[in-house]
Amino acid sequence: MDFDWSDDDLAFRAELRAFVAANLPEDWAKISSEGPGGADLVAFSQGFCEKLAERGWLTQHWPAEFGGRDASAWRHQILGEEMWGNAEPRGPRYMTVNWVGPSIMHFGTEEQKALHLPRIARGDVVWCQGFSEPGAGSDLAALRTSAIRDGDDYVVNGSKIWTSYVNHADYCYLVARTDPDSRGRQGISAILLPMDLPGIELREIPGLLGKKYFHEVFLRDVRVPIACRLGPEHDGWGVVTYTLAYERVGAAHYDRAARVLDAIAAEAGRKGLLESDAILERLGEARAAIEVARLLTYRVIDLREKQSPPTPDTNLARVAGTWAVRMTGDLLLEVFGAEGLVYGSEADAYFRLSQWAGVASGTTEIQLNLIAGHQLRLPRE
Amino acid sequence: MDLDWNDDQRAILDALRVLLDQHAGQERAAELARDDAYDTALHAALADAGYLEISLADDAGLLEAAMLVDAVAGAAGSVSIGASALIAPALVGAVPPDPVALARAGERGPVRFGAHAAQVLVDDGDEARLVELGDRRGEPVETNYALPMGRLPDPLPAGRSLGAGSSARLRRLWRLALAAECHGAMRAAMDLTARYVSERRQFGRAIGSFQAIQHRFAECEVRVQGGRWLMLEAAHQGAPAGAVELAAGYATRTALQVFNELHQFTGAMGFTREHPLHTWTLRLQLLRLELGGPGMHYRQAARVRWGRAARGGTR
Structure with missing residues (x-):
């Protein structure tokens, strides 16, 4: 057992930090204040990702045949920490390199690989994730959006909701029911849907987390070629499961939380609050929660590097990450006080976005169900 | 980075489990707890097999010692495993032969193994001290909390300073x-x-x-x-x-x-x-x-x- 980084990894992190420092503009806090899907950040992320790609860093963990460098999963995690820790200058493209690309590599046809992987590796494409529906949130297998064969096409009808980045997306990683007589996990397929097809409409949903944050997508008689299906027809649940294993720890939330916690301590120091045992204790406790999230995530990376199939460690890491973000956000507001309620203030963006950590990308309750079943092996009803 | 045990560590754990199956476990712990007793036999078995010195070996250290403490606690061992196998060796460079208690100067409450320890490591502000109790052993207290506890002699002998900052x-x-x-x-x-x-x-x-x-x-x-x-x-x-x-x-x-x-x-x-x-x-x-x-x-x-x-x- 070894918790040390290699010299090469340390050198890479140092080089990356210097790059980030040199390439984030002065008004970065403002640009990033609406999260990775904010319009300013999405626009910025294009050029930033192209620079990462030029250096071979954006998809270094991919195999060389798909534009990567065969780098370790650890190397990609270092990139993820330095990106998410700095409010994710890759914008929504983090998701594209983290799991959309690997999923296409794993399940895609040669044509799909040739079409999508080079663009993702160059950083010039944005994807969104068409999973949740109004009637299928935590219970994803209840999804009803249909994709029915008609000649060489599927005809897609239905709606998706909470679709982050859809207002900027070139493609949607869609899951739909291709067998109309099926229920539950059967009869579902994954489809790589171009967003410029006729019949796709967006609706913005006013939300609490920021401006232009939530969207609903309506799909009305959208004709998409059958060649856009990813993986086996009617048997897409395995594709989804594979995808989610990558998605759940894709964002290094703990790294951002660690940096925010340092800022909280600095503010507490300025206000004389570090004399308070209660504040000190909560700072220490939040720091422990962040470190736990980091190490549980490292276990997932360790297993991935060893080519292990996904394990419940992913769910453990996800829950711990959520706790760390919530604890940090709650303490942030208490230390910064009412100034943190002012839109655009130093404390505002992190607190605002931290509040839904237990809901985004799958609720905590679903993670706990999976831990109970797959890790603790507690009985089903 | 590698978050699995290596072959050496796995071999240590496997052998340790055999020893613990033989000398420790739930029934043994329950039997000892009835009399607030110290597991002298387990302590001796761990010492004889060299486990207490694990952190002093050339190819091992605190990680292996922590692994040992974890495993002994998991087997419900009623021994001063943390103090004997992890703390004392790292602090004084040797494994004390008898049970070791841990104490803080100025605190008079009962401590783990307080009536069984021959030595006490004392946190005394800036410096730590190693106290040999000799004939002045602690007094047992009755407790419900699984491990034997006792009150150390008051005042404690001065013992040997382990140096400034220790x-x-x-x-x-x-x-x-x-x-x-x-x-x-x-x-x-x-x-x-x-x-x-x-x-x-x-x-x-x-x-x-x-x-x-x-x-x-x-x-x-x-x-x-x-x-x-x-x-x-x-x-x-x-x-x-x-x-x-x-x-x-x-x-x-x-x-x-x-x-x-x-x-x-x-x-x-x-x-x-x-x-x-x-x-x-x-x-x-x-x-x-x-x-x-x-x-x-x-x-x-x-x-x-x-x-x-x-x-x-x-x-």
Whole structure:
């Protein structure tokens, strides 16, 4: 057992930090204040990702045949920490390199690989994730959006909701029911849907987390070629499961939380609050929660590097990450006080976005169900 | 980075489990607890097989010592494993032959192994001291909390100073050992209770199938596993300031949650001596108090990280 980084990894992190420092503009806090899907950040992320790609860093963990460098999963995690820790200058493209690309590599046809992987590796494409529906949130297998064969096409009808980045997306990683007589996990397929097809409409949903944050997508008689299906027809649940294993720890939330916690301590120091045992204790406790999230995530990376199939460690890491973000956000507001309620203030963006950590990308309750079943092996009803 | 045990570490663990199966375990612990007794036979077996010296070996260190402490606690060992195999060797470079107690100057409450220890490592402000008790042994106290406790002689003999600044090192090692011991006991208690709630039926179904239990159990699992990694990383890094306080804080705060939840899941049966849960949980109530408890660990962690701005308080 070894918790040390290699010299090469340390050198890479140092080089990356210097790059980030040199390439984030002065008004970065403002640009990033609406999260990775904010319009300013999405626009910025294009050029930033192209620079990462030029250096071979954006998809270094991919195999060389798909534009990567065969780098370790650890190397990609270092990139993820330095990106998410700095409010994710890759914008929504983090998701594209983290799991959309690997999923296409794993399940895609040669044509799909040739079409999508080079663009993702160059950083010039944005994807969104068409999973949740109004009637299928935590219970994803209840999804009803249909994709029915008609000649060489599927005809897609239905709606998706909470679709982050859809207002900027070139493609949607869609899951739909291709067998109309099926229920539950059967009869579902994954489809790589171009967003410029006729019949796709967006609706913005006013939300609490920021401006232009939530969207609903309506799909009305959208004709998409059958060649856009990813993986086996009617048997897409395995594709989804594979995808989610990558998605759940894709964002290094703990790294951002660690940096925010340092800022909280600095503010507490300025206000004389570090004399308070209660504040000190909560700072220490939040720091422990962040470190736990980091190490549980490292276990997932360790297993991935060893080519292990996904394990419940992913769910453990996800829950711990959520706790760390919530604890940090709650303490942030208490230390910064009412100034943190002012839109655009130093404390505002992190607190605002931290509040839904237990809901985004799958609720905590679903993670706990999976831990109970797959890790603790507690009985089903 | 490699978060699996290597072949050497796995071999140590495998051999250790054979020894612990033979000399430790729930029934042995229950028998000893009836008389507040120290497991002299287990101590001797661990010493004879060389385990207590594990951290002094050329190819091993604190990580292997933490692994040992964790495993012995998991087997419900009633020995001063943390002090004997992790703290004392790292602090004085040798393994004391007899049980070792840990104490803080100025605190007069009963301590673990206080009536059985021949030596005491004392946190005395700036410097740590190694005290040989000789004929002046501590007095046993009756306790419900699984490990034998006793009051040390008052005043304690002065003993030998381990040098200026050595008490900080003592506290760091103590916190690491605490985290390892808590983890071993919690893991065993969790595994036992996962089996219990899978078998115990009420309302026509296993109680472990109720979400009211599943979610709380899963939350404990996240904390127990998370705390394990904190402890192992701190051990691998040589028990640095900051990491050990976080590991001890997280472990001891989790200890209370695990105690409360597992006893709740097990119902009245868990409060009997006939059900084995107490073997691992009662000692958690004792461990979580040492060195000031989770609040003190966390405050100290904050002082280490945020330095000058957070000065004040002690240790």
